[in-house]
Amino acid sequence: MESGLISVDWFSGDSRAYFLTHLHSDHTRGLSSSWNRGPLFCTRITAKLFPIKFPGFDLSLLRILDTSTWHCLSLPSPSSCTGHMLHVMPIDARHCPGSVMYLFRGEFGRVLCTGDFRWELTGEDAVEPREALLRALNGRRVDTVYLDNTYCHPSHDFPARLVAAEKVIDIILSHPNHDVIIGIDSLGKEDLLVYIAQKLNVKIWVWPERLQIMHLLGFDDIFTTRTSLTRVRAVPRYSFSADTIDALNSIHPTIGIMPSGMPWASKPYDKNQKVYDCRPDSSCSSFKRSGNEKASAIKPEQIDGSVKGAQRKLFSVPYSDHCSFAEIQALLRLIRPFNMEGIVSSSPCYVDPSYYSGFCDDKTETGRMNKEQGERNGRPARAILTKSSFKRSNYSNCYRRKEGKNNKLGTLGAYMSRLKAVRRFRRGAKIVDTISAS
């Protein structure tokens, strides 16, 4: 007999409590305006944005948690009359407004669910999350981390966002008479836009729904929906293409800036090369390395010969709201997890994070499995994280801690026994508590 205790970014199953890391749609699968399965924990900012994403949602279900402090929760046990006591600390994930990681402490040990996150090594804002995590762990290790492994590969090497933002400023300044279109999503990249507004002393146009979000986030004077007030406009990324730029250029000279994409991903791994090429003629989505174009450059005409003109006006800047490989390593050095699970496994170069990061103990099942699997398959991937098998199965014991009390985590005989995470259908984890009620 088993049922769920807590779920993170997973809203379909039956759990005692639900935790949401942030409001991007790939983390809210199963949530809807009519959702009412139980208490839903999130940050104050996420709660504030909830009615926009889910109009009519029963807000009395929301439980707001402050970041960087421990919260003690008593949850009814899924399968026994005794309650479960657990502690949770939300830690600013620096991914998008309201985003957090959750550090849980309970009979199951210490579990960190990162959600999507960025872990920049420099900058004022990076200090508090790091210190909160250090304080919370107090020298202890994390038993299991569910990791945002989006860019968990040595080839994913890109700068801090402030550096990328400076690139954007350079691009705009070198086109003083152009209109500027920046592709963004419904949440995230606000810091970039604010930076542009302040550095260049301009307002920034956003579409009406986005203005509403900006106001909820407390940005009152920077954004506008009046096109006449500014030459800089942020538009929905999915409505933004080379064709759009072409069309706009028939009216007025316009450049486009994509603060994401992943131009750095096409760069072959080479630790001696660190080139961030934002020139338009290196194409909007390719990475040309001086002196060795053959290796990685995708010529504009290879992408679409018909829009070569527009390609020259489209700039890709490596402004990422996910960790670089180095940042993932930095986090892992800090938490020294016994086990880890990636929450994303869609990239073909992707694999289990521990394969590249080298942070799972070789002693652990996870670490050993990865290495064996990698060698067997000739490519470093672990079977349980592949697309086909990842969808609907249970992976009992796949990440059970090997050291300690013979897998027994806690005195009630509770085992952390199952991870469910789904690839692009959802990026969440259900932590299921199995009580061996004999």
Added chain:
DNA sequence: GCGATCAGTT
């Protein structure tokens, strides 16, 4: 109408 799924888009 509603959730689940799939096929697209930048």
Added chain:
DNA sequence: CACAACTGATCGC
């Protein structure tokens, strides 16, 4: 090339 985050079509109920 393909990512994250998104829209839209289709399905069964």
